[in-house]
Amino acid sequence: MSLNFEEVRLRLPHIELAAHVYGPEDGRPVIALHGWLDNAASFARLAPLLPGLxxxxxDFAGHGHSDHRPPGSSYAIWDYAHDVLQVAEQFGWQRFSLLGHSMGAIVSVLLAAAMPERVERLALIDGLIPYTGEADSSPQKLGEALxxxxALADKSKPVYAEFSRAVEARMRGVGAVSREAAELLAQRGLMPVPGGYTWRTDSSLTLPSPLRLTHAHALAFVGGLQCPTKLLLAQQGMLLAQSSISxxxxGLAIEAVQLPGGHHLHLDDDQGAMLVADCFKAFLGAP
Incomplete structure (x- = not known):
């Protein structure tokens, strides 16, 4: 596995984000977006297999080495879409493609539907629409979030005496991953503290959403996509576990392909990364 990338920090008007940059400066522009509580290392196996891009x-805000949002701010999914658009502005990219996994795929769909003139192609890995909520549940959901x-101030992050303990915890986390995948995510996602290691992620990321899009909202976004879209469904992943996905x-103009593997099939092992790369190379314009 090649780890040939450049570590950069991007000073946006409202926040500073970190990123790994792969490929030649004149390559076709792609912004890769990871899943919830992951980081840029999510693409450590896949990105080197997509040459010419x-x-x-x-690292999304609040994740990895990116800044956290100010205290009292929220991590609404549409705010991530704004962050991504600002990243494209910083690179001077008027047109770009999006490669998204899980939550990153959902953010990609929102941005592509809202700004069709900016997004050239969508390559999605086991993610499409957010969890939705209907209007009648809104008061209850807002109360739970408040x-x-x-209670957040009274909570503390877990501290792991050894790096390996944190890796094992990540293996069992949301979207269970292989040991190698957990190690890659942990290497970027952990920081030393007295007594061992803890996660860099903002604790606010684990708060329940005060407001969710309705199912009708979600359908409007996927139905409003104008760019070519390819969705990879992991056979042991999260989307196929939902009976409503088919x-x-x-009726959607989305090319869906099933591949063997779990929710992190692009990161769990070399074979999975190669299968994903083979599906996306021509689609994203890699030579």
């Missing part, structure tokens, strides 16, 4: 693999915000994809 200029891939900027971001109570969780009040019905959702009916």
């Amino acid at each position: 200029r891939i900027v693999a971001l 109570k969780a915000q009040l 019905q959702l994809l009916e």
Whole structure:
């Protein structure tokens, strides 16, 4: 596995983000977006297998080495879309493609539907629409979120005496991953503290959402996509576990492909990364 990338920090008007940059400066522009509580290392196996592309693999705000949002701010999914657009502005990219995994795929869909003139292609890995909520549940959901915000100050992050303990915890986390994948994510996602290691991620990321898009909202975004879109469904992943995914994809101009592997099939092992790369190379314009 090649780790030939450049570590950069991007000073945006409202926040500073970190990223790994792969490929030649004149390569076709791609912004790669990871999943919830992951980081730019999510693309450590895949990005080197997509030659000829200029891939900027971001650490989302609050993740990895990127800044946290100010206290009291939220991590609404549409705010990530704004961050990505600002990254494209910094690179001077009027047109670019998006490579998104899980939450990063959802952010990609929102941005592509909202700004079709900016997004050339969408390459999605086991992610499409966010968890939704209907209007009648909104008061309850907001109340739960407000109570969780009040309780956040009394919570502390877990501290692992050894790096390996943190790796094992990540293996069992949301979207369980292989040991090698967990090690890659942990190398970028951990920081030393008294007594061992803890995660760099902002604790606010674990708060419940105060407001969710309705199912109708979500359908409007996927139905409004104008660019070519390719979705990889992991056979042991999260999307195929949802009984509604087949019905959702009916009538949409989205090319869906099933591949063996779990939710992090692009990161778990070399074979999975190669399968994903083979599906996306021609689609994203890699030679």
